[in-house]
Amino acid sequence: MIVGVHPLAGFDKLLHYRVPEALRASIGVGSLVRVPVVNALRLGIVGEIGAPKDFPLDRLKSIAQVVHPFPALPPDLLGLARWMAGYYACGLDSIIETMLPAAVRNGAGLKQEKLLAVAQKLTPEELAVLEKRAPQQGKLYRFLEQQFRPQKKSLVLTRLGLTAAVASALVKRGVIREETQRIERIAYDDQVEHGELVASQPHALNPEQSAAVAALDAEIAADKFGVTLLHGITGSGKTEVYLRAIDTALKAGGGVVFLVPEVALTPQTVARLRSRLEAIAPGHRCVVWHSHLSEGERLDGWLALATGEAKVVVGARSAVFAPVHNLRLIVVDEEHEPAYKQDETPRYHGRDVAVMRAKLNHAVCLLGSATPSLESYANAQAGKYRLLELRERVDARKLPYIDIVDLRIEAMKQRSLPALSRKLVDAMHARLERREQTILFINRRGYSSAMLCTKCGHTEECTHCSIAMTYHRADETLRCHLCGDQKPAPLRCPKCGAPEIRWRGLGTQRVEEAVRRMVPRARIERMDTDTMSKKNRFREVLAQFRAGKIDILIGTQMIGKGLDFPNVTLVGLIDADISMHVPDFRANERTFQLLVLVAGRAGRGDRAGEVVVQTFTPQAEAIQFSRQADYAGFAAAELKMRKDFHYPPYRHLIHHLFRGPNPEKLKFFSEQWAKLVEKELGSRVELRGPSASPIEKIKDEYRWQVWYFTNAVTKVVPELVRLRAAFSWPDDITQVLDVDPMSLV
Ligand SMILES: [Zn+2]
Ligand SMILES: [Zn+2]
The missing domain is CATH 3.40.50.300 (P-loop containing nucleotide triphosphate hydrolases)
Structure with missing residues (x-):
């Protein structure tokens, strides 16, 4: 019997082995095995039974071990791994390693524990004899006899102060029996806090x-x-x-x-x-x-x-x-x-x-x-x-009222850029009076380098790509990191001529300071990745908030997911623009999702909710459609833009990142590569770039990139992989292909 094996850990090809007689019964496609590769034993997955025709069988090595007596990778997962390797341009070995938990690959066994139980009931006379001759054995028997179910051996012996020899003696006599049980380590079971359990009864359906x-x-x-x-x-x-x-x-x-x-x-x-x-x-x-x-x-x-x-x-x-x-x-x-x-x-x-x-x-x-x-x-x-x-809420409750605050007007009234509008501050005071709670959201994915006019709400977008251009302080330029287009950064707003051009959004800390100043009586807590480095702290704060010990909770989307706080009747979104002007074609979609998520947090109890959204661009589609809770309207408008600019879902995007210590060299090779791809695959892909990545340098490595827009990922990816292998890359340039990236930043 011959099998083809995909070895793991950096061996992206199929190698063939003989299967020793003794292992034949337990091997099949998907089995996890150990095989000799070069001079070491490696793990691998059996990918096929049999050998190719005319295969030289004389020097074939043998499978060393079958790790589990059942397929570790069932046929459907093996098929999925093969599809993924082709689609996502990566080695089958790395996918199989992702599919199999490390502990499975290590062939580790199960944690087991020993239990004791009575095997044969003694008559009172027999027990009396036992207690007289071996008092310790009698003690153990008496204890076990009173239990309904088998007891953990280690616990029983410790509690009764007995040695293992006592148990062994009783087992030998056939009076008690020892059994082994698999311990299941189920996550979370001991962690569910009191009061967190939510009704688990099935609901009637509408x-x-x-x-x-x-x-x-x-x-x-x-x-x-x-x-x-x-x-x-x-x-x-x-x-x-x-x-x-x-x-x-x-x-x-x-x-x-x-x-x-x-x-x-x-x-x-x-x-x-x-x-x-x-x-x-x-x-x-x-x-x-x-x-x-x-x-x-x-x-x-x-x-x-x-x-x-x-x-x-x-x-x-x-x-x-x-x-x-x-x-x-x-x-x-x-x-x-x-x-x-x-x-x-x-x-x-x-x-x-x-x-x-x-x-x-x-x-x-x-x-x-x-x-x-x-x-x-x-x-x-x-x-x-x-x-x-x-389309209906199960409780037939109305969606909360969404209040859009125009920060352009607010900035004029307050003569500065406020973190909190008057309306939001008043609303927070009202909640405090009524002993209701407030959540303030700040979008976590802030991107500081987009340009926004605080007078008219204008942002500079790339005319080719319809995404926000990025401000580069070093040479005072605005750049599109998708197509590489650039122009001098304007000193005044190109639309209205105002000099107020803002470069960054607000951090959670600044918002917290403003809230403390404006609503001094409130009990306030901030929740973000800085303050929540400890896992338990996150839960503590949520528990306090649920118990009504916090009036205003400030944080990122992490507060919003899957949590239900009936006493929250006000939700504020501090800066809707942050997510809208991320240089990404999904910026509007993300903003719409954020707004719907935020709105869903208000008024989930029996009180009506209110949502205050602060923005410099109240006319934006994401804001207007979310206010009407009109997903279909938003999708229609957004899909039109996507179609016009060849974005997903109308094309697939593939991101190709190049990293290296020398920026000139990196630029040169990125350009050479782009020319080659244009020549070879120009009919199937639309190239954008090469251009410097939005984050140009990470850990002393410069970053350049090319984008491919295509309708045929499964045809283009293998071609890219082939071209890439043939291209003479310098050793100090590394690269990453990312098919269907979820973010352009
Ligand atoms: Zn303007
Ligand atoms: Zn562009």
Whole structure:
């Protein structure tokens, strides 16, 4: 028997081996094995059975070990890995390593513990004899006899002050028995704080939800590939629809992957999902999967799925690779979240990989969002995805009132650039009077180098690319980092002639100072990555806020995800412009998403909510459409821009980054490379650049880049890889290809 093996750790090719007689029964496609490569043993995955024709068999080495007695990488995941290697231009080895937790690759075993239980009941006479002859054994027997279930050996012995020899003697007599049990290290179970548990009872469905559930049930029953986009406004009960679909898939004997963005994986969400799933499908264990698990926890979860013992996994991005058996449903919640994209090799997008995995399994992929990505929405409009909509809130509550504050007018009135408008300050005072709470959001993804006129709200955009131009202090220029176009930075606003040209937004700290000054009586807490370096601090603050011990909470989007604070009736967005003028074609989309998210935080209790949005550009589409809660209107306007400028979803983007210590050399080779690509692939790709990256230098390395716009990723990527391998790159230039990047900055 000959097998082809993909070795891991830097060996991106298939090598062939003999399988010794003894290992034949436990080997198959997807098996994790150890094989000799050069002079060392390496891990590898069996990719095929058999050898190519005319293959020289005489010098073939043998497989050394089969690590697990079942395939570590089931056929669907192996197929997915191959697709990813081609699509994302990276080695199969790095993808397989991403798919298999380190503990699995190490072949680590399970943590086990020993239990003691009574094996044979003694009569009172027998016990009396035992206690007389061996008092310690008698003591142990008496203790175990009183227990309902087997007891941990180590605990019992410590508590009774006995040695292991005492237990062994009783086991030998056949009076008690010792058994081994796998300990499951389930994350979060001991962490759910009192009062954080949310009602886990199933809710009655409204007509829209019922229709969505019926549609999904039919789709799951059909047993073929399909993608459904569930567009439901905040509070419309998407989770309930997910849970019903999961139930249907489980009842059909299928497995389920449930993806949520990492930030949404709070103990609260996990506990709620767990208890609901366990209520809905008794006997089903739900495995949790995210980046903060210990190796042991991850291994246990992986094994439970790989052996078919558990059928549901809930987790962040990488849970899309969980070895779920008979996969019938993948749910991707908040499918628009950029967090689904991995920003290191392999640079995959969890949602796109989910769709592909569903396809390979003839399964259903359910994408859900209050603000779907324009990629998914366009697919739904084109009929590739089925669109289901939930337009009503389950509690029939009205959406909060959104108040737009024009900072241009505010700046004129206050004769300076205020952090807080009068309206927002008054609203905070009113909340304080009524003992209600306020959240102030500051967009975390601030980009300081866009130009914004505080008089008229004008920003300079590249005429070719329709993205904000970036200000470069060193040579006083404005540059487009997409196409490389540049011009002198204006001293006055090119539109209205005003000299007030602002270069940066507000930090959380400055906002905190302003709030302390303007609302001195309030209890204020700031929550951002600086103040929240400790994981527990984050939860402490949230618990205090929930308990009403904080009046005003200031922070970034991290407060917004999946949390429900019924007493919050005011939400302020300090600076909507920050996200709008990020030099990225998705800036408007992100702003719209942010506004909807922010609005969803106000008035979730039984009181009406109010949202105050401060901006210099109140006329912007993202702001106007979000005020009307008009996703379709926004999408139509935004898709037109995307079409006009050849952006996704109408083209795919590929980012090619070059890094090196010498800027001239870097520029030279980037240009040579771009010329080559233009010549060879000019008919299939539209090049932009080369240009300096928006962040020109990181850790003493300069950065240049080229963008490829294309309709045919699967054809273009292999060509780029081939050209790249043939091009004579200097040793000090490194490069990264990123297919479908989620950010241009
Ligand atoms: Zn102006
Ligand atoms: Zn441009």
